[in-house]
Amino acid sequence: MTTKWLDQPELAAWIRLASVLELLPGALDSQLRRDNGLTHFEYFVLAMLSEAPDRTLRMTALAQHTSATLPRLSHVVRRLEDRGLIERFPCPTDARATNARLTDAGWDKIREAAPGHVATVREHVIDALTPEQVTQLTAITDAILTRLDPEGRMSDVYHRHDSGI
Amino acid sequence: MTTKWLDQPELAAWIRLASVLELLPGALDSQLRRDNGLTHFEYFVLAMLSEAPDRTLRMTALAQHTSATLPRLSHVVRRLEDRGLIERFPCPTDARATNARLTDAGWDKIREAAPGHVATVREHVIDALTPEQVTQLTAITDAILTRLDPEGRMSDVYHRHDSGI
DNA sequence: GTTCAACAGTTGTTGCGACAACCATAGACC
DNA sequence: GGTCTATGGTTGTCGCAACAACTGTTGAAC
Numbered sequence: 001m002t003t004k005w006l007d008q009p010e011l012a013a014w015i016r017l018a019s020v021l022e023l024l025p026g027a028l029d030s031q032l033r034r035d036n037g038l039t040h041f042e043y044f045v046l047a048m049l050s051e052a053p054d055r056t057l058r059m060t061a062l063a064q065h066t067s068a069t070l071p072r073l074s075h076v077v078r079r080l081e082d083r084g085l086i087e088r089f090p091c092p093t094d095a096r097a098t099n100a101r102l103t104d105a106g107w108d109k110i111r112e113a114a115p116g117h118v119a120t121v122r123e124h125v126i127d128a129l130t131p132e133q134v135t136q137l138t139a140i141t142d143a144i145l146t147r148l149d150p151e152g153r154m155s156d157v158y159h160r161h162d163s164g165i
Numbered sequence: 166m167t168t169k170w171l172d173q174p175e176l177a178a179w180i181r182l183a184s185v186l187e188l189l190p191g192a193l194d195s196q197l198r199r200d201n202g203l204t205h206f207e208y209f210v211l212a213m214l215s216e217a218p219d220r221t222l223r224m225t226a227l228a229q230h231t232s233a234t235l236p237r238l239s240h241v242v243r244r245l246e247d248r249g250l251i252e253r254f255p256c257p258t259d260a261r262a263t264n265a266r267l268t269d270a271g272w273d274k275i276r277e278a279a280p281g282h283v284a285t286v287r288e289h290v291i292d293a294l295t296p297e298q299v300t301q302l303t304a305i306t307d308a309i310l311t312r313l314d315p316e317g318r319m320s321d322v323y324h325r326h327d328s329g330i
Numbered sequence: 331g332t333t334c335a336a337c338a339g340t341t342g343t344t345g346c347g348a349c350a351a352c353c354a355t356a357g358a359c360c
Numbered sequence: 361g362g363t364c365t366a367t368g369g370t371t372g373t374c375g376c377a378a379c380a381a382c383t384g385t386t387g388a389a390c
Contacts (some may be wrong), residue, residue, distance in 0.1 A: 003280040010291050012300045016306035018209070021190055022232040023313045026348090039376080046181070059339065067206040072339055072377060079376095096338045096385045109264065115168040126183065127173050128308040134178045136301045141181035141292040148188045191378090203348080237347060239370055243347095261355045261368045304372065 024124065031120045037115040043068070043117060045076060046085065046102060046110040055102040058091060062100055067149070085109055182269070189289065196285045201278040208282060211250065211267060211275040220267040223256060227265055232314070294330060305327055 006014060007088035028040040038046075048065040049055050057065070063073045077100055080086040091097035102110075126134065171179060193205040203211075213230040222230070228238045235330050242265055245251040250271035258263035269276075291299065 004287065005283060006286070006291065007298055009296070009303065013303040014286055016303060017309060018231055020306050020309055020313070022187065024208075024309070025186055027313060028325065030348090037349065041187075043377095060337090067184055069378075071341085071379075075376080078340085079171065087166045087203050091338095092194060094338080094386080098339065114185055118168055118170060121171070121179055122169065124312050125179065125309055126171065129305060131174070133301070133308070134174055138174065138178040138181060138299070139306050140294060140298050140302050140305075141178065141185050141300070144185055144189070145181060145292055147289050147293045148185070195378090206346095225367090234348075235369065236349075236371085240346080243370085256368095259356075259368080263369065 007053060027124055028117075028120060032113060032117055033118050036109070038109070039122045041068070042076060043079060043110070043113060045080065046072070046106055047114075049086070049100060049102040050107060050110050055107070056099050059100060078105070169311055184315055188193060193282075197278060198284055200281045201274070202273070203278060206233070207241060207245060208275070208278060210238070210245065212279075213263065214251070214267040215272060215275050220272070221264050224263045224265060245271070 025040065032038045032040055032043055035131050036043075044066050045062065048062060050058055059070065059073060059077070063070050063076075065074065068076075077086055081088055085103060087101050087165065088104055089101070091099050129137065178289065190205065195221050197203045197205055197208055201208075209231050210227065213227060214222055223233065224238060224242070227242075228235050233241075242251055242253065246253055250268060252266050252268055253263050254266070294302065
């Protein structure tokens with residue numbers, strides 16, 4: 001089949017999105033690393049646990065909530081456990097499974113990191129947009145995620161209202 | 166100062182954007198790696214060179230076009246040079262500077278990789294959106310980049326029309 | 331109750347990105 | 361023309377992510 005190239009408006013959107021993809025994660029990471037010694041992904045893991053019942057989640061569920069593979073999550077959780085922010089224990093109902101629970105120190109850490117992180121998100125993203133653009137961005141990212149994550153593994157995460165992100 | 170938390174619409178947009186940030190680079194990388202043995206960043210480097218006059222750019226200019234730091238670019242270009250896709254030579258007018266030029270093999274490589282990459286971008290992003298949403302996305306990412314890249318180092322890249330991305 | 335495929339997680343290896351330290355040249359100033 | 365700072369680039373080290381290989385457990389088939 002012959003390639004259907006991007007036309008000018010499509011290309012304009014894509015080039016800018018690619019740049020955001022390149023720059024934004026670094027900006028988020030460097031603020032969190034500098035101020036709290038966390039990567040953005042580690043922050044996200046702690047945040048997801050902080051909202052879960054009993055601050056506990058199975059590794060598989062946590063991986064789905066964070067869009068991560070299980071091997072990646074396993075390494076990250078081990079490091080967070082070494083730092084005392086998370087504890088792991090075998091699931092009582094399924095001997096294959098492992099539960100991860102946020103410790104008090106982990107709770108304190110996420111409470112400490114949240115304000116600076118939210119300020120960074122505002123500074124780089126939300127406050128750059130009009131309220132109307134925020135709504136448009138929701139619809140656009142929703143459409144992209146439908147293609148990217150067809151099983152909708154994260155859909156329960158998207159559709160909650162009370163997150164502490 | 167007391168934190169201004171994200172309200173519900175803001176949070177909805179941010180959670181989805183964060184998921185896109187997490188998933189999209191991996192999707193792009195894995196297609197290019199599988200089909201052409203390139204990372205998305207390597208592809209982007211080759212693409213920027215392919216559009217430059219004489220297929221040549223100074224390292225600093227190439228770093229700006231690709232939103233990369235110079236150390237990162239230096240490593241990547243050395244690897245691409247080892248693979249024969251790029252050649253480096255000292256700049257004749259400034260003995261401090263290095264020029265990077267796309268070789269014929271590099272030119273063939275980018276021509277070979279482009280159709281599959283464009284198809285992936287269409288599949289995951291562009292074709293998921295209405296034409297109106299594509300326009301909205303351009304404005305939104307432009308606003309974010311203004312905050313993220315205040316010097317507008319990449320602005321010449323954004324505002325070209327003829328890219329082979 | 332054995333076998334077998336699927337599931338849940340961990341571990342080891344490899345490769346890339348971030349950061350800091352470093353070397354060389356250019357241009358300004360006196 | 362010699363010093364001094366800024367610029368342009370490279371190299372080395374460390375930490376994290378991707379991938380593959382592996383262990384142990386479950387549930388179903390028979």
